[in-house]
Amino acid sequence: MTSVLAHPVRPPDPTGLVPRRGAVALVAAVAALLWLPNLARPLSSDEGGFLLVASQWSPGTSLYGDYWVDRPPLLIAVFRLADLGGGLLALRVIGLLAVMVSVLLAGRIGSVAAPGVRRAPVLVAATAAVFVTTPLFGASEVDGELLAVPFVLASVLCTLEALQRPGWRWWAGAGATAMAAVLVKQSMADGFVLAGVAVLWLATHRRARDAVDAIAYVGLGAVACLGVALAWAAAHGTGPIGLWHAVVTFRAEAASVISAKSSPATSHRALALATSFLASGAIVVLLAAFLPRGHRPVTGPDLRVLATAVLGWEVIGIAFGGSYWLHYLLGLVPGLVLAASAVAAYRPARRRLLVAGLAYAAVAGIVSTAGLAVHDSTVPSDVSVSRYLAAHKAPGDTGVVGFGNPAILEAAGLDSPYPQLWSLPVRVLDPRLADFTRVIAGPHAPTWAVVNGTSLATWGVDASRAQPVFDREYRLVDVAGDYRVYHLR
Incomplete structure (x- = not known):
């Protein structure tokens, strides 16, 4: 095969064909x-989430170990x-x-x-x-x-x-x-x-x-x-x-x-x-x-x-x-x-x-x-939340973020019993929060819950059944910007 890539014809360059x-x-x-x-x-949401997924990647209950991600x-x-x-x-x-x-x-x-x-x-x-x-x-x-x-x-x-x-x-x-x-x-x-x-x-x-x-x-x-x-x-x-x-x-x-x-x-x-x-x-x-x-x-x-x-x-x-x-x-x-x-x-x-x-x-x-x-130079609210969780967690504690920004959990050193770490998979795979409700009401409910806003409601998600269960199981312990931190009662 001969060269077929088009090149213009020009005289040789006396200074050299290729620079140093x-x-x-x-x-x-x-x-x-x-x-x-x-x-x-600081960690971005994706960086923290992918590190959290990768850290435990082995045979588990979901796609990547115990977590699911569309990557x-x-x-x-x-x-x-x-x-x-x-x-x-x-x-x-x-x-x-x-x-x-x-x-x-x-x-x-x-x-x-x-x-x-x-x-x-x-x-x-x-x-x-x-x-x-x-x-x-x-x-x-x-x-x-x-x-x-x-x-x-x-x-x-x-x-x-x-x-x-x-x-x-x-x-x-x-x-x-x-x-x-x-x-x-x-x-x-x-x-x-x-x-x-x-x-x-x-x-x-x-x-x-x-x-x-x-x-x-x-x-x-x-x-x-x-x-x-x-x-x-x-x-x-x-x-x-x-x-x-x-x-x-x-x-x-x-x-x-x-x-x-x-x-x-x-x-x-x-x-x-x-x-x-x-x-x-x-x-x-x-x-x-x-x-x-x-x-x-x-x-x-x-x-x-x-x-x-x-x-x-x-x-x-x-x-x-x-x-x-x-x-x-x-x-x-x-x-x-x-x-x-x-x-x-x-x-x-x-x-x-x-x-x-x-x-x-x-x-x-x-x-x-x-x-x-x-x-x-200004500490973002999600970083403040991570620091609070890291300072107050006990051995064996777990956490969940409703919904998205798994970097909070990664930076705080917390695993999540809920397999969805990002908001888009929640909206597509668990839009009525049925799986989420089972997790927070079950025997392995996360010790900590972080919510972006005043409730679990967000676009594409029906939180009407999950919110009463969440309010019953968790109490508010800290607020940082738009984030609210809850602890299992």
Whole structure:
């Protein structure tokens, strides 16, 4: 197979085809410094919940041990590693490594996508560095999107390499890393989308044999990765049928519930998400790549077509995520990396616009990071609740949060006898609080209960039967902001 990736024809660069590798490494180091303040931030709801789930993952009464969560097993395995390493700090170090690896992979993507363009690796690496660290993309916490980005970028790199070099290893690598990304965050199937577009190009340009080989080897890599993950999960008591419901069918059920019953807060978050995207400066990268003008390659798949396909999938993933949390925007990073690669390869007149956009985005990210530091200087009410519980708990005590923010329990060192740690699974799987009522009225009722608000009522939940039981079994002992802390009578 010969190279089919489109590149513009240009004379050799007398200063060298590829910049020093140290330049990309320096960009990765700067990205690490930009992300470093997050090491000291308090646990987010997702971070605390995933650590709590991972800490006890073994055969139990629910999907992951005694807890249920709509996430794939490789994500929980990463949090298990963090838990074994000590918890919060180890998790943040893993996040820091994810940032640095993403930047280094992006630099290599720039080198492969735009050979002969000396500054391409640095420009593309800088694109990843800016958007994988900015709080405007929710990059201040270690969530599924941040951990999946390196796997997606690895798959992108393997596909681009496969289009230039013969050999099955690149296609198999593309499939394995694309599957790994999905096993961290199920919506991040960008690697499969990119490989599919590349295969389609091969098939429509009289390279049917190459297309068949690519499909076979991508499939082989993906199946091998999936098989290992499912075997690992099964050994810990998490079966494939339960996983399918959690990561696929549950999401459809959740989308229906959100669409029918969500509070105005959901639409407000959607608006905030769009505003944050515009404020981040990411739109400049897209304008530089897709505004008319510049070289148009005549052979090989156009990087702009590849970027469009990947970005299209990423936008769909954000839209169907339903809850519109800020960290959804991290799913756009691989598409932005491809768009920046297209600028470096085809749009020399637009590179200054790209640099200007990245400079603005970096400043916006730094300002946002400073704003978070100011916000963190005041103790949040959920942190106050965690400290109260940690100070007053006795050995063997358990707790429950009604509903959501399991970081409170993780920080306080309390397990929960109720398997639902997040509010969305409660709204979908236990909307009448039948299971919750059985738990609080049963022999293993949680010692502590934390309620966000004055009652158990919230959108999508019918608390009419649970509330009288709760009032009978628990007494109020503390108030912190909107949170009320109760103790079993």
